[in-house]
Amino acid sequence: MSTDNKSKADAYWADTLKLLWIVLAIWAGVSYFAGIFFAGALNSITIGGYKLGFWFAQQGSIYIFVGLIFWYAARMNRLDQEHDVHED
Amino acid sequence: MDLKLLTYIVVGLSFALYIGVAIWARAGSTKEFYVAGGGVHPVVNGMATAADWMSAASFISMAGIIAFAGYDGSVYLMGWTGGYVLLAVLLAPYLRKFGKFTVPQFIGDRYYSQSARIVAVICLIFISFTYVAGQMRGVGIVFSRFLEVEITTGLITGMGLVFFYAVLGGMKGVTYTQVAQYVVLIFAYTIPAIFISLQITGNPLPQLGLGGSVASGEPFLNKLDSVVTQLGFGAYTLGSKSMIDITAITFALMAGTAGLPHVIVRFFTVPKVRDARSSAGWALVFIAILYTTAPAVGAMARYNVHATVNTAVSSGGDLFAPEAALKYEERPEWMQRWEKTGLLKYEDKNGDGRIQYYNEKSKNEAFLAQAEAAGWKGNELNVDRDIMVLANPEVAKLPNWVIALVAAGGIAAALSTAAGLLLVISAAVSHDLLKSVFVPDLSEKGELMAGRVASAVAVLIAGYLGYNPPGFVAEVVAFAFGLACSSLFPTILLGIFSKRMNKEGAIAGMLSGLTFTFCYILYFKGIFITPMAENVPANWLFGISPEGIGSVGAIVNIVVAFVVSRFTAPPPAHIQHLVEDIRTPRGAGQAQAH
Numbered sequence: 001m002s003t004d005n006k007s008k009a010d011a012y013w014a015d016t017l018k019l020l021w022i023v024l025a026i027w028a029g030v031s032y033f034a035g036i037f038f039a040g041a042l043n044s045i046t047i048g049g050y051k052l053g054f055w056f057a058q059q060g061s062i063y064i065f066v067g068l069i070f071w072y073a074a075r076m077n078r079l080d081q082e083h084d085v086h087e088d
Numbered sequence: 089m090d091l092k093l094l095t096y097i098v099v100g101l102s103f104a105l106y107i108g109v110a111i112w113a114r115a116g117s118t119k120e121f122y123v124a125g126g127g128v129h130p131v132v133n134g135m136a137t138a139a140d141w142m143s144a145a146s147f148i149s150m151a152g153i154i155a156f157a158g159y160d161g162s163v164y165l166m167g168w169t170g171g172y173v174l175l176a177v178l179l180a181p182y183l184r185k186f187g188k189f190t191v192p193q194f195i196g197d198r199y200y201s202q203s204a205r206i207v208a209v210i211c212l213i214f215i216s217f218t219y220v221a222g223q224m225r226g227v228g229i230v231f232s233r234f235l236e237v238e239i240t241t242g243l244i245t246g247m248g249l250v251f252f253y254a255v256l257g258g259m260k261g262v263t264y265t266q267v268a269q270y271v272v273l274i275f276a277y278t279i280p281a282i283f284i285s286l287q288i289t290g291n292p293l294p295q296l297g298l299g300g301s302v303a304s305g306e307p308f309l310n311k312l313d314s315v316v317t318q319l320g321f322g323a324y325t326l327g328s329k330s331m332i333d334i335t336a337i338t339f340a341l342m343a344g345t346a347g348l349p350h351v352i353v354r355f356f357t358v359p360k361v362r363d364a365r366s367s368a369g370w371a372l373v374f375i376a377i378l379y380t381t382a383p384a385v386g387a388m389a390r391y392n393v394h395a396t397v398n399t400a401v402s403s404g405g406d407l408f409a410p411e412a413a414l415k416y417e418e419r420p421e422w423m424q425r426w427e428k429t430g431l432l433k434y435e436d437k438n439g440d441g442r443i444q445y446y447n448e449k450s451k452n453e454a455f456l457a458q459a460e461a462a463g464w465k466g467n468e469l470n471v472d473r474d475i476m477v478l479a480n481p482e483v484a485k486l487p488n489w490v491i492a493l494v495a496a497g498g499i500a501a502a503l504s505t506a507a508g509l510l511l512v513i514s515a516a517v518s519h520d521l522l523k524s525v526f527v528p529d530l531s532e533k534g535e536l537m538a539g540r541v542a543s544a545v546a547v548l549i550a551g552y553l554g555y556n557p558p559g560f561v562a563e564v565v566a567f568a569f570g571l572a573c574s575s576l577f578p579t580i581l582l583g584i585f586s587k588r589m590n591k592e593g594a595i596a597g598m599l600s601g602l603t604f605t606f607c608y609i610l611y612f613k614g615i616f617i618t619p620m621a622e623n624v625p626a627n628w629l630f631g632i633s634p635e636g637i638g639s640v641g642a643i644v645n646i647v648v649a650f651v652v653s654r655f656t657a658p659p660p661a662h663i664q665h666l667v668e669d670i671r672t673p674r675g676a677g678q679a680q681a682h
Contacts, residue, residue, distance in 0.1 A: 048299035049307030
């Protein structure tokens with residue numbers, strides 16, 4: 001691999017990792033933080049007939065996971081294009 | 089129409105559908121056999137992955153566990169869905185770019201070591217057989233209850249069917265059959281849930297119904313909390329497990345999911361890297377339909393059981409009034425049917441001919457005094473949590489065709505997972521052991537044959553395990569996830585994200601993570617030996633139960649791998665190039681055998 005290609009690949013990888021950390025932060029935020037660590041505190045808020053902490057643990061985290069993967073896939077597709085490493 | 093006849097018709101029709109699909113999509117090459125030719129559309133692949141993933145445990149047991157564990161059951165909901173986020177961002181696209189057939193093959197190539205590959209095969213076979221035994225048992229239970237045949241007959245029918253499409257069709261046959269099975273199982277799961285949600289809360293969407301209100305206007309969950317706490321149980325929406333344990337179990341299930349070979353291999357079947365990312369999203373969409381319904385099914389089933397045996401539950405009267413408890417003589421038909429299976433038991437401890445169902449082990453003195461004052465002499469009803477989903481339509485008095493559909497759905501869930509597992513076992517044996525280690529000059533035709541023979545043998549072993557369940561099927565679930573979480577997941581992860589990780593580090597990490605987790609579970613659960621310590625929180629390391637210890641095992645794996653790799657030679661240049669190559673999507677060809 002030439003030096004030019006190498007720095008190109010490194011830039012792509014750095015951007016990929018940045019996005020990865022954002023995704024993992026949201027992933028941990030809705031499950032471990034909202035659904036477990038702060039579930040007790042959030043339970044004092046209710047939406048519909050749900051206590052919020054309980055809702056995150058049994059419903060909300062799952063919906064957000066789904067959205068998160070599609071958002072990640074779309075962002076990655078854009079990154080692939082920007083760094084010109086996309087598949088044909 | 090008679091329920092039994094109707095069940096035969098519905099289950100028979102579903103079988104005919106699977107066989108038809110299997111014949112239409114049989115495999116002609118090793119590539120079709122292992123990765124369905126690598127040309128499966130991401131949405132189709134997502135649906136097949138969902139059916140593959142949702143086993144008899146998801147379909148039959150999970151809502152039942154949630155029903156009795158309440159908030160603590162959230163570990164399964166978050167754990168078994170959150171793993172797909174890890175798959176989508178950490179593993180799937182890179183493994184797809186790597187473009188080979190099996191998980192041990194990735195580990196063997198990345199760590200330039202046959203030993204690493206063999207260690208991975210051993211992990212894979214252990215994890216997969218653990219699972220498949222549970223599936224076969226599930227098939228047996230559904231058959232014996234709904235078709236009223238011997239459990240053996242049920243098992244043999246199930247084995248024959250799996251044999252037919254897994255052995256002939258390989259990954260291609262299995263993928264398309266799983267799509268059909270997904271459709272059957274999701275209807276079977278959601279239709280009763282919709283009816284029950286309507287009955288209790290008036291809302292047809294169970295996801296909203298769970299947050300809805302009962303007829304009196306009180307939010308359903310508050311009503312449930314108040315009923316169960318009055319009967320001495322813990323509040324439904326609050327947990328009883330420690331926070332650290334809940335966290336550890338959730339992580340072990342998430343990373344375990346992402347490390348399960350039969351799930352990972354699904355992402356080898358899509359045409360492109362970008363498809364691997366979106367396919368994980370589609371898989372989770374199809375899984376989420378069931379997983380967001382399950383908490384509603386669990387909570388409402390729990391409510392229905394209490395409402396059936398205590399008339400004061402729905403009327404809002406005094407739960408302790410003598411006439412509120414249901415007379416045993418007047419118990420509904422479904423209770424009589426499940427009593428025959430032994431999964432529901434009644435014992436009239438105070439001799440009043442009525443059913444008192446409450447938590448006799450409550451630590452609340454005031455409650456116990458109240459129960460005693462009411463003349464209750466102990467809990468009189470035992471409900472096995474595995475019957476909650478299966479009995480649900482009967483409890484809610486739904487029409488017979490719904491009950492028949494649930495039977496077909498339970499069988500679909502078990503069969504689709506069993507087939508996916510058998511396939512990774514056969515690929516590991518024929519591809520990773522025979523072809524790469526023992527008989528390197530095996531022809532493609534010979535390998536295809538070996539793959540078929542291996543899955544045939546695996547079906548027989550699975551059937552045997554289902555017939556003679558090692559008394560520990562429930563316990564070994566902890567094993568399967570713990571091992572996947574502590575061995576395969578960190579090793580694959582490091583292989584992609586650490587260029588410096590070498591053979592020595594990976595093998596040392598895998599073995600130490602595996603050994604640590606294995607020994608910890610053995611120490612408390614004593615699966616082959618007598619447990620060496622009582623399985624109670626006071627004895628646990630950091631208060632983490634055997635179910636969650638895979639999380640610590642994963643950390644052990646990573647730490648050991650890093651330390652060892654720093655003291656040994658870095659991987660050769662071509663391996664570092666391989667890692668750089670799998671990080672960029674361009675140039676992902678079709679999946680290759682060699």
